Amino acid sequence: MLDGAVRKHLDPILDRLGAALARGGVGANAVTITGLALGLVAAVLIAGQYYLAAAIVIVVSRLCDGLDGAVARATRKTDFGGFLDIVLDFAFYGAIPLGFIGADPQANGLVGGLLLFSFYVNGSSFLAYAIMAEKRAMTTDVRGAKSLYFTTGLAEATETIAAFLAFCLFPTWFPLLAALFAVVCLYTALSRIVLARTRFRDVE
Template sequence: MLDAKLRPWIDGPLNRAGRMLADHGIHAQEVTLFGLFMGLIAAGMLAAGLPGVLALVPLLIGRLADGLDGAVARATEKTDFGGLLDILCDFIFYAAIPLAFALRDPGNALAAAFLLAAFYINGASFLGFAIMAEKRGIETQAQGEKSLYYSAGLLEGTETILFFVLLCLWPGAFVPLAVIFGLLCLFTTGARMMLARRLFG
């Protein structure tokens, strides 16, 4: 919901930083993998029971890298493999954080399982929609220039990052926050499928 609204503010700085990294010989896929590495460091810190505020540092660095990899690719060369690697690393990161909270406290396990299931269902609708849009030649750049069709929804990348920040700031509130966010993911899936029925039905 917020991604498209933030694009006019962040695209310029990201593209300038991406060109700078490309000029120093840094490749987009290296930035993608670095972002995943930092995200997994954050997940490991959370799983180990360290203060969530400390995990915010690698988490936010990783998400910054996730925004920069596309800018580096635009400054050099975009590849289909790079786009696939980017979305795969995103999904690994999204799975790692709920898993980390389940490992941090077994009392979080049921809520973490529900959140992971909601992520899985939402991700399936997102990727399925992208495949059908590609098949019909439907394109959008509302969320920026992407390797695949990004269907808008109530919850997008920005909202997920904010949710993870809240979890780091208030790890003791994981269960209610995870349930609320999981329900919103399912609502997003339903809305996306209603749109898909109108477009593809």
């Protein structure tokens, strides 16, 4: 929901940084992999209950996630790069709740599992919609030039990062905050299913 507004302000900065990295010989895929590596470090820090340090690493990780596209735009966009970006993004999204489950399995285990379930459902609805959109040659630039069709929703990258930072800043509230965000993710998936029912009607 907030990605469009955030991108409007952040993209010019990322494009300049991405162009500088490209001139220095840094590849987009290397930035993507670095972003995941930092995300996994954040998950380990969370499991060790170093929450503030994890929050800082999460921010840097997601800056890498924005920078990889900027580097690609400054050099050459590839299908593999787009594939790698989305796969490693989902790996990051799964790692952070897993870190909170590891930090306190008794308090966070059940709701952490619920959050991962909601990510699974929301992510599959996003990817399935993209596949059907590609099949029908649908295009959109609502979230900028992407390697696959992006549908908007209540829970997008900005909201997810904000939720992760809230988890880190208020770790004792994780069960409540995670449950609320799981509901938001499931609502987003449901709204995408309703949209797909409207857009993907077959002609009799």
